[in-house]
Amino acid sequence: MQLISNSVGVGGVNNRSDVALVQAILVKTQRSVIRVPLIAPTLAPYLSSYDGVCGQPTKDAIRAFQDDHVWSTGNQTTPGGTTNWGFQTPLAPVRRNAGLVEPNGATWLKLLEKVPADFADLRVLTGGKTVYVAATANQIQERIAAASALTFEPAFLRKVVTCINAMHTLYGIALGVCPKGDRRDFGKQDDLLNQAEFVTNAGPGESNHNFGMAVDLGFKGLRWLRPTGEVVENEDPWMHKLSPGNVINAEALKFWQALRAVGTSGSVGLFRGPEADRPHLQNWSDAGVSMGARLADLLSRSGSMRWSAHYVEPHYRYRSDLGLGGELVELGTASQIWNKQATLTLDVLKRARAAAAGNPPAGAARPRPVTDADVTAMKQQLRDQFDLADTNWRSWTSN
Amino acid sequence: MVAILLFLSAASDLVSYAGQGVTIDGLQALLFNSKTGAFSGDILGKDPPDLGNVPAGEFASVSTLVIVRVRMGKDAPASKDVRVRLVATESGSLPFAAKGVSGRDRVILDQTAVLGPVNPEGVTHVAFWLARTGCRSVALNATILGVPGAKSIGKILAFTCYE
Numbered sequence: 001m002q003l004i005s006n007s008v009g010v011g012g013v014n015n016r017s018d019v020a021l022v023q024a025i026l027v028k029t030q031r032s033v034i035r036v037p038l039i040a041p042t043l044a045p046y047l048s049s050y051d052g053v054c055g056q057p058t059k060d061a062i063r064a065f066q067d068d069h070v071w072s073t074g075n076q077t078t079p080g081g082t083t084n085w086g087f088q089t090p091l092a093p094v095r096r097n098a099g100l101v102e103p104n105g106a107t108w109l110k111l112l113e114k115v116p117a118d119f120a121d122l123r124v125l126t127g128g129k130t131v132y133v134a135a136t137a138n139q140i141q142e143r144i145a146a147a148s149a150l151t152f153e154p155a156f157l158r159k160v161v162t163c164i165n166a167m168h169t170l171y172g173i174a175l176g177v178c179p180k181g182d183r184r185d186f187g188k189q190d191d192l193l194n195q196a197e198f199v200t201n202a203g204p205g206e207s208n209h210n211f212g213m214a215v216d217l218g219f220k221g222l223r224w225l226r227p228t229g230e231v232v233e234n235e236d237p238w239m240h241k242l243s244p245g246n247v248i249n250a251e252a253l254k255f256w257q258a259l260r261a262v263g264t265s266g267s268v269g270l271f272r273g274p275e276a277d278r279p280h281l282q283n284w285s286d287a288g289v290s291m292g293a294r295l296a297d298l299l300s301r302s303g304s305m306r307w308s309a310h311y312v313e314p315h316y317r318y319r320s321d322l323g324l325g326g327e328l329v330e331l332g333t334a335s336q337i338w339n340k341q342a343t344l345t346l347d348v349l350k351r352a353r354a355a356a357a358g359n360p361p362a363g364a365a366r367p368r369p370v371t372d373a374d375v376t377a378m379k380q381q382l383r384d385q386f387d388l389a390d391t392n393w394r395s396w397t398s399n
Numbered sequence: 400m401v402a403i404l405l406f407l408s409a410a411s412d413l414v415s416y417a418g419q420g421v422t423i424d425g426l427q428a429l430l431f432n433s434k435t436g437a438f439s440g441d442i443l444g445k446d447p448p449d450l451g452n453v454p455a456g457e458f459a460s461v462s463t464l465v466i467v468r469v470r471m472g473k474d475a476p477a478s479k480d481v482r483v484r485l486v487a488t489e490s491g492s493l494p495f496a497a498k499g500v501s502g503r504d505r506v507i508l509d510q511t512a513v514l515g516p517v518n519p520e521g522v523t524h525v526a527f528w529l530a531r532t533g534c535r536s537v538a539l540n541a542t543i544l545g546v547p548g549a550k551s552i553g554k555i556l557a558f559t560c561y562e
Contacts, residue, residue, distance in 0.1 A: 179449045191456065195454035195533065196534045198496050199534060199561065209562075236557060240555075246493060247491070278495055280495075
């Protein structure tokens, strides 16, 4: 169990996350209650719900718990250092710290003792109020095994595993890789660009996901407690149960912030992506890296053409020598080239081929005229160059 | 005279539906794979898949078939007066979009359909087509029209996209 950072209850500091943790323990811990005289007592929780606010019901619940388990048992050392020998009578004096839980105090220790075993390791993020059950070591191993079966660059995978382990060590959370959160081939990237509105501007070969050095991590299976103490057993990677709809609420945001803080910490060594893209971590800083230039470099090294890129909001545009060794010609965006829709025209191809042919010697056979079919064939060849780069993704470099 | 008989017949149907408790028995949703023409399993069923970046990949989908299962009395007669309405509302923003897109909720479908033939168990199904799905959460709400007091049923298609 995570330790509370400050006191909770009557006269306590009552930090929200501390209060939530103590409340959650009281929600999950039951006591015998005599509802009807002469009828067997029934079990009921000390507190019916938790919310991170230390109101009167919480203070009363702490007192009730103390009455049952702290004051009434022998040889208890109170937080103030005095000894309670367990003699509780109707005339017993008012206990010191009644209604108060202090870090590692007698009441806190008794709470840990009495909470059901299934909830013996409850956690809450600092400043948050959502209490969750810590993941087990087996769950972490399952997540690491699942991540290891996906497609990543090996050194990057090691950082991902370090991140998963660090998140468990610090917060007891078992991160997992989101669906399609590993290496994404050029075709999938093009799908995402053209079919998923407002998600990305990156075309085929322009996302760090295309090179096995980016990951999307999430919180699938996080077992958090609803205010009533009910455990959510089927949370999805994006915490849609905790934060329904398409806007991240404050509680879910704390989890995403924790993920980003751990992932970008020095011990893990990853970098964040765009501000809003919270599941995303990558192997390098975006600052100073031109994804277009790096794709052009990979294309040039993977195939038989020379390439360059320049940025025209909102996309990179590419030029190539078409494998003819001459000047580079405009071809459009990565998505256009990928879809065999490069902006190459008949005139441009004619000029490029004429330049490549130079001045043929007198009497040499005249070259075959360039036709629209040649343009179509060249567009296919350009796509083939992208396919080669896609296959050769492990050779991509960030500089 | 014929008109009066038809009216009485329709009214009689209504009464019988009300008496038999026409209910929406459940919702199913199937992703349509645009690359293969195949449908997925029920994404609202038991152990549903996580709907991340659904428009990309081998099973790329940007359309969803929603099936409303309606339970009526056994051998209940068909009637044009009983219909099913499905309202599908897309939530505004994309939480993980690279641009941090914001926007309002948007109704992407508000359609009413008549019921088809009923099987021997008194069940019939009505299908609705949702286009341009896959990234934003969609709230489904199905209602029986023409039956006083019929309860509606709601489900969420928790689509999410991220760069």
